[in-house]
Amino acid sequence: MKKVISSILSPNFEKDDVSLSLKLVFSPGRWKKGLEIQEMERTFKEKFNLGDCFSFNSGRSCLLAILQAMNIKKGDEVIIQGFTCNAVVNPIIKTGARPVFVDLKSDLNIDEKKIEEKISPRTKAVIVQHTFGWPAEIGAVKGICQRNNLYLIEDCAHSLGAEYDGKYCGSFGDVSFFSFGKDKIISSVFGGMLAVNNRNLLNRIKEIYENSPFPSSFWIFEQLIYPFLMEYVFLPLFRFRPGRIFWSMMFELNAFSLRSVTKEENQGILPSSFGKKLPNALACLALNQLNKLEKFNEHRRKIAWIYFKELKDVAVFSEDFGKRKPVFMRFPLVSDKSALIISEMRKFNVFLNDGWRETIIVPPKTVQEKMGYEKGECRLAEKISKNIVSLPTHIRVSFEEAKEIASIVKSLVNKR
Ligand SMILES: Cc1ncc(COP(=O)(O)O)c(C=O)c1O
Known part of the structure; x- marks a missing residue:
């Protein structure tokens, strides 16, 4: 292949996304607050037939807000599938709750037949991940959650636009969340959306959203410059071995926002850069995508x-x-x-x-x-x-x- 092909080197960015992000670098007045945040949330809700939507700076920030809204805390358990990203596990650990792992089926999604044996009096919620965009047996899992009085959280980080039984993924759970991370279905470098389908959780999530700060200006700048750096520096360099070595060094240092998951996250610690709102500049990128x-x-x-x-x-x-x-x-x-x-x-x-x-x-x-x-x-x-x-x-x-x-x-x- 003449060019570099990789699923993790920001494959969704096209020329218009790169020029938009550069334009935004020079418009700091639009970085934090702005009209595009509400536009993105409204469009998302209508397009995918979801409950009210709230945008955060990543899928993991959405999940943290969800767990907090459900009052999940030390002593509680949250069911989750094996073969997942630590970005899903760390918000659970952050609340003090215990992640309980359920095995897969051969389609890489949770084996719904094995869920009930893992339910205990401490279980509060089940997270269903539609792995790599292949919808899980969400109808069956919803039934299990209803029978056992558990919250159903849909992890749609990989499945924006996917459907099950004629309905969009994300519209089945009490709540669902999406990711606009670098290698996801659409990308704003970092970003996520939380959809509240169970109205009993709405006020609590609204309150958490309103009390969440925006990320720092430096963090926003790092994300805005990233598409340009990827397109004109890292991707061309990646074709050559010394370029790849340089990339690996920068990756190790987490320079230029290259890492999607930091070293502390590999150790079970959610960094303080999460738990923040989606800034307007990234909402602009997400809308374009x-x-x-x-x-x-x-x-x-x-x-x-x-x-x-x-x-x-x-x-x-x-x-x-x-x-x-x-x-x-x-x-x-x-x-x-x-x-x-x-x-x-x-x-x-x-x-x-x-x-x-x-x-x-x-x-x-x-x-x-x-x-x-x-x-x-x-x-x-x-x-x-x-x-x-x-x-x-x-x-x-x-x-x-x-x-x-x-x-x-x-x-x-x-x-x-
Ligand atoms: C299955 C899954 N869920 C959730 C997340 C978290 O999304 P984000 O990277 O936006 O925090 C990721 C990716 O990191 C993921 O792969």
Whole structure:
């Protein structure tokens, strides 16, 4: 491939997003307060048929607000699936509650049949993650929550625009949250949206939102300059080994906002930069991306079909979607050649290591014990995490490139 292809190097940004972010760098009056925040929240609510929406500076900030609104505290338990990001676990730990892990099904979503055995008198909520844009069996989980008087939280960080049974993901839970992180369905570098479908939680969430500060001006500046740096510095450098070494060094230092998850988060600590409102400048970026959602998701679906054609034997998702309309944030494969695929594809400028492998709570440097995970609790998740590799579906991968990727990966999968 002539250009660098990677799911984690801000693949959603196009030229118009880069120029908008640069324009915003020079308009500090629009950084914190502004009309676009309400516009984004209103548009989101209407477009996806959700309850009232509140924007925060990340999905994890939304989740923290949700748990606080539910008065979840020390001694409580929150059910969550194995194979998730530490960004989901850390807000639970922050409240003092205990995350309780439930194993997966082969589609990387929570196994609803295993939820009830993990419910205890201390359980307060179940978080359902629609992994990589493939909707979970949300109807069944909703029934379990209703029968057991538990809150249902939908984690839609990967599934903006996905549908289950004709309804958008995010419209089933008591509350749901979305992410506009760098590698998500749409991106404002950092950002998130919280939707309140259960009106009993509305006042409490409104109060938490109103009492949350904006991030600092420096933090906002770092995010605004990021699309330009990625497009004109890091992506071009990434083609060359010294450039990649430079990138890794900057990543280690968390310079230029390169990391989505910090070193302290790998240790179970939620940094103080979260728990903040979405600033107006990032709402502008998010709105610009939201306008392109249909284009992005249609592209992802077409790319997924290219991969299905060549790789259905190792594909995680089924070609029969049932009640689902997935969005394929990525296209995961499970193969004992996953490590080989990752290393060989680098030679073609395709960087497949997205951090979603090796461990139950990703990224792999996450200290699993600090997350409250005990080895053996989620056996299928452990097995899959060893052999998973996900192919890119984003707007910067052309159909031709996807065909090329599929055919090279196929030959690697079949290698003896
Ligand atoms: C499944 C999942 N949920 C929630 C989050 C948190 O979103 P954010 O990065 O916006 O905090 C992430 C990503 O980090 C994620 O992958």
